[in-house]
Amino acid sequence: MFDLKAAVAKADYVTFLTGAGVSTPSGIPDYRSKGGLYAHEASPEYLLSHDNLIAHPANFHQFVTESLYYPDAKPNVIHEKMAAISNAKxxxxxxxxxxxxxxxxxxNVVPFHGSLYRVYCRKCHQTVPYQTYLKxxxxxxxxxxxxxxxxLYGEGLDEANINAAVTAVRRADLIVICGTSLKVAPFSLLINERRPEAQVVVVNTERLALPFQYEMIQADAETVFADL
Incomplete structure (x- = not known):
């Protein structure tokens, strides 16, 4: 198996690209697996859309608060090791x-799709505690x-987050993709911003089909990161 520990130690700058699989060990379901958030919904994209937010606010609020929030979830070893590495370099x-x-x-985290734990009023733009929104x-x-x-589906990304993400990818000499199928654009397109000499490593239980050379660690991410 590829020696990720040695690659991290050698690298000058490590950028992690992460998805739902990083948080499943913390008890947060992913979206598209058999037991995931979308498994029992006929039109999950609509439920999480701007259209639903506006047209059916009560429906949107119920789905989001009942399905997306896990305030008692704690970071796992993947989060902890990534935090230590990214804080250093x-x-x-x-x-x-x-x-x-x-x-x-x-x-140094770029929340590409935002955060559930920042809640604001669409009318006055004042932020409120997420606990208020749960009620x-x-x-x-x-x-x-x-x-x-x-x-949400139907909304544009925050430009500052796009720029910060692109900068992080361009700066890295080691890019570690973990817990994501890298199929959802525009997040999946970030890898195209990498430097030609940057090394790309994928840590995932399923092999990804990427159109460039990369190292594949097909294993449980918890086990891999516990050894770092």
Whole structure:
């Protein structure tokens, strides 16, 4: 098996690209696996869309609060080791909206799709504690609709996050892809910004079919990162 520990030690700058598989050991389901969030929903993309937020606010609020929030989830060893490495010499660009990378102490995190734990009022843009949103989607100050600061289907990405993610990928001489199939654009396109000489390593239980040379560690990420 490829020696990831040696590659990390040798690298000047390590950028991690992470997805839902990083958080499943913490008890947060992924989206598309057999037991995932989308498994029992006929139109999951619509439930998490801007259209649903506007047209059916009660439905949107119920689905998000009942299905996406896991406030008691704790970072696992993957989050902890990535935090230590990235704080020393790197960055984490994540599709995840669960804040577990930050909870593990990671300082240089790009939340590509936003965060469930930043909630704001669409009317006055004031932020409120996420605990408030778990109880109601109405702002007690002005009656405005509350929503989490995440990118919904039908919405554009935050430009600052795009720029920060591209910078992190371009700077790396080692890129570690973990817990993601790397199929969802535009996140999947970030890898195209890598330097020609950058080494790419994938840590995943399923082999990815990427159109360039990379090292594959087909194993449980918890086990791999526990050894780092």
């Amino acid at each position: 790197g960055a984490i660009v994540t599709q995840n909206i669960d804040n577990l990378h930050q909870a593990a102490g990671a300082k 109601t989607d109405r702002h007690d100050v002005d009656g405005g609709q509350l929503r989490p600061d995440v990118v």
